[in-house]
Amino acid sequence: MSNTLKNNIEAIESGYEYLLAYAAQGRERDDGTEARSMLQSMRDAAAGIASELANDDDDFSEVVVEDARKSGAAIRLVIGQDRISSEIVDNLNASIHLRALLTDLFLLSETIG
Numbered sequence: 001m002s003n004t005l006k007n008n009i010e011a012i013e014s015g016y017e018y019l020l021a022y023a024a025q026g027r028e029r030d031d032g033t034e035a036r037s038m039l040q041s042m043r044d045a046a047a048g049i050a051s052e053l054a055n056d057d058d059d060f061s062e063v064v065v066e067d068a069r070k071s072g073a074a075i076r077l078v079i080g081q082d083r084i085s086s087e088i089v090d091n092l093n094a095s096i097h098l099r100a101l102l103t104d105l106f107l108l109s110e111t112i113g
Contacts, residue, residue, distance in 0.1 A: 001112040005052050009105045011045035012071075016093070016102055023090035029083035039079050046072035046101065064104045070097035 015038045022035050030036055050068040053061040074095050078088055092098060 001109075002052065004048065008045040008048040008052070009109060011041050012049070012101065012105060015039070015042035015045070016098070019089050019093055023086045023093055025086050027086045029085060035084050035089065036079065039075055039084070043072055043075045043079060046075065049101075049105075060104075060108070064101070064108060067097060067101040067104050071095070071101040074098060 018034070018038050022033065022038075027033070046068045050065045050072070053065050053068075056062075074092055074097050078084060078092050081088060
């Protein structure tokens with residue numbers, strides 16, 4: 001596994017952990033938080049994962065690429081909002097697309113090392 005892929009996986013995983021805590025805070029907006037920059041890092045990481053695995057010939061890479069693209073779309077939707085509330089982040093966290101990507105990445109990390 002390349003260092004770039006490892007870094008992108010770490011960005012998704014640590015971003016998700018941050019967002020879980022953010023969602024629990026009951027915020028109406030993201031003033032003074034790192035939420036937006038964390039989401040931007042996750043967006044970039046999802047795009048990087050999709051790009052790096054897009055030309056792999058195995059079936060699982062295709063799954064990861066699709067889940068990364070879908071997650072990226074959901075993350076971009078949230079970033080595009082004027083305010084990022086805990087509620088919208090909670091809904092993003094619950095998104096089947098983001099959860100699927102996380103599970104994909106856990107599995108990928110364990111199988112590739």
